[in-house]
Amino acid sequence: MFDEEKQYETLEIDGINYANVARSKDIVEGKGYQFIFQEDYDLQIAVIRFESKLYCFHNICPHRHADRIHEGIIDKKNKTLTCPLHGWTYTLDTGENTNKHQGIKHLVKFSIFEEDGLVWAEIPSDQLIPAWRKNPI
Ligand code: FES
Numbered sequence: 001m002f003d004e005e006k007q008y009e010t011l012e013i014d015g016i017n018y019a020n021v022a023r024s025k026d027i028v029e030g031k032g033y034q035f036i037f038q039e040d041y042d043l044q045i046a047v048i049r050f051e052s053k054l055y056c057f058h059n060i061c062p063h064r065h066a067d068r069i070h071e072g073i074i075d076k077k078n079k080t081l082t083c084p085l086h087g088w089t090y091t092l093d094t095g096e097n098t099n100k101h102q103g104i105k106h107l108v109k110f111s112i113f114e115e116d117g118l119v120w121a122e123i124p125s126d127q128l129i130p131a132w133r134k135n136p137i
Contacts, residue, residue: 019123021045048081054114056112069107
């Protein structure tokens with residue numbers, strides 16, 4: 001599913017830009033998928049289907065900025081997603097960090113919807129690119 005150079009079909013709804021990232025049938029229950037835009041490490045998303053519903057998050061964990069959220073572990077009872085690297089845990093509904101002792105940074109959540117058998121995910125804004133990378137010395 002991960003294809004760095006893929007060109008996505010896009011559309012705009014209410015000022016939000018969406019990309020057709022997959023067919024609905026290809027996003028299966030309980031599994032996460034990674035999609036990257038403009039070949040930029042910071043512009044990638046994790047798409048997860050849980051209890052038939054789709055969730056879309058920034059794929060970069062705010063702990064150590066690893067692109068592993070798509071490999072997160074879902075806790076079905078608490079409806080949370082845990083980063084596989086060091087265990088930071090976020091709510092599926094909001095992306096909020098569930099353990100303030102680990103830190104207060106939350107997971108950025110994006111809009112996502114399905115229509116006519118296709119999955120449309122919000123394209124991450126370049127505001128997610130750290131300032132130090134935008135203005136190299
Ligand atoms: S990088 Fe995700 S918990 Fe450390």
